[in-house]
Amino acid sequence: MQALNEPLLDNLPTHERVYRALRDTVMDGALAPGEALTLRGIAEQLSVSMTPAREAVRRLVAERALEMTGSGRIFVPNPGVEQLEDLFQARLLLEPELARRAAASSDKTLRKRLSQIDLSIDENMKSGDPVGYIRNNTQFHRALYQAASAPALLALVESIWLQTAPVMRRVYGRLGTRELADYHEAALAALAVRDAEALAQAIEADVAQGRDLIRQSQG
Amino acid sequence: MQALNEPLLDNLPTHERVYRALRDTVMDGALAPGEALTLRGIAEQLSVSMTPAREAVRRLVAERALEMTGSGRIFVPNPGVEQLEDLFQARLLLEPELARRAAASSDKTLRKRLSQIDLSIDENMKSGDPVGYIRNNTQFHRALYQAASAPALLALVESIWLQTAPVMRRVYGRLGTRELADYHEAALAALAVRDAEALAQAIEADVAQGRDLIRQSQG
DNA sequence: TTTGTTGTTTTGTGATCACAAATAATGATG
DNA sequence: CATCATTATTTGTGATCACAAAACAACAAA
Numbered sequence A, B: 001m002q003a004l005n006e007p008l009l010d011n012l013p014t015h016e017r018v019y020r021a022l023r024d025t026v027m028d029g030a031l032a033p034g035e036a037l038t039l040r041g042i043a044e045q046l047s048v049s050m051t052p053a054r055e056a057v058r059r060l061v062a063e064r065a066l067e068m069t070g071s072g073r074i075f076v077p078n079p080g081v082e083q084l085e086d087l088f089q090a091r092l093l094l095e096p097e098l099a100r101r102a103a104a105s106s107d108k109t110l111r112k113r114l115s116q117i118d119l120s121i122d123e124n125m126k127s128g129d130p131v132g133y134i135r136n137n138t139q140f141h142r143a144l145y146q147a148a149s150a151p152a153l154l155a156l157v158e159s160i161w162l163q164t165a166p167v168m169r170r171v172y173g174r175l176g177t178r179e180l181a182d183y184h185e186a187a188l189a190a191l192a193v194r195d196a197e198a199l200a201q202a203i204e205a206d207v208a209q210g211r212d213l214i215r216q217s218q219g
Numbered sequence C: 001t002t003t004g005t006t007g008t009t010t011t012g013t014g015a016t017c018a019c020a021a022a023t024a025a026t027g028a029t030g
Numbered sequence D: 001c002a003t004c005a006t007t008a009t010t011t012g013t014g015a016t017c018a019c020a021a022a023a024c025a026a027c028a029a030a
Helices: A014-027 A039-045 A050-062 A081-104 A108-127 A130-146 A151-175 A183-192 A196-218 B014-027 B039-045 B050-062 B081-104 B108-127 B130-146 B151-175 B183-192 B196-218
Strands: none
Touching: A014 A050, A014 A130, A014 A151, A039 A050, A050 B050, A081 A130, A081 A151, A081 A183, A081 A196, A081 B081, A081 B151, A108 A130, A108 A183, A130 A151, A130 A183, A151 A196, A151 B081, A151 B151, A183 A196, B014 B050, B014 B130, B014 B151, B039 B050, B081 B130, B081 B151, B081 B183, B081 B196, B108 B130, B108 B183, B130 B151, B130 B183, B151 B196, B183 B196
């Protein structure tokens, strides 16, 4: 008898490890929009050869977490105003819907998990830690939407997060995280009484706040 | 003086050519759900080495056009009933919205193009050509949604099409294409009078028909 | 300073190969 | 005939390398 499907991080293929490392970095907003990357640089930093680095990058480009020029140069995306509007419209369409569906199947375990994450978010806001804030905020939304049991929709949303994370990081760096309204508490309250519509509205307000911050910062 | 940005298909990198060839094959429903592929097979068939084949496959896996087992075996996805429901729910959420937005900015050129495609679709239906039907039907929806100027949303939808195409092909193969209702004419009529809501309803009916066909066939 | 040119370096691409894991085929055993 | 162990084959993975194109730097001319 052996443990099955244990995702031991050492047994993972190299390209998968590179992929996860890079993806997390982008998702956390740790890379600046427009920043350039090289296969050799990535490979060296993770002590692997170019081949798995190339595969990981190709995958992330497909998910729009990275961009490539026609000549193969690798960049962190730096979406323009109109593209950001497009991305946030997609979020506003998808995320309230996911929240609505999550409301039905949420249980106490989830609510506890979410409020724990929300505590971390509060700390990040007060201490002014943009990367930590982004990471925990993403965790909050992801944990909530996973309860919607709509993996296809969730995958679409994750792809959008990857595209907006670097700019959000820049915005938080400029404007700070201290004055953000906390719609997560409203979301938790709605979840506690299973008010799907109130939950959807809280999520919409949360996303819209992000959009407005961006508009304010560079729109 | 030279032509700029001419996407000469011969100048494209090898991995890009492999990617497009494979993607089109999946999108047309030319591959059976669950069918197995190998890197060496793909490479040999296109007279390239394994490296670009690997990159193309990695990219298509990221777009969910192909699947890989934990050990790296490559398959055409064969989504179960629940996953198909999930995918069609996403289509029902996204496509009417895209149609709604397309209605505003549609012009005569687009309508002409769409009605031409619709003619081809009619032919495919009568002659019972599933692959041709899928290809033209995809063209119709894509051309319409491109007018919505929401590339992020469109990319999400394309990813879903890739996942449903193989099963749709199987369904059409079983049930035939002759008895399909043609909601495209209703869509064109709505487009001519710029009735965004009627257009959205026609598209919804079209997508719902696909979902019901699947339910009927294997649900 | 600006512009154009030349030479150098950086960088992605594609092919090849050894290797290990997974799969398939074979044969032994009940 | 079914089941399990063993062998042979298939298959993805990761490293390495030569190559060409792109980006960069240095320098000359206006």
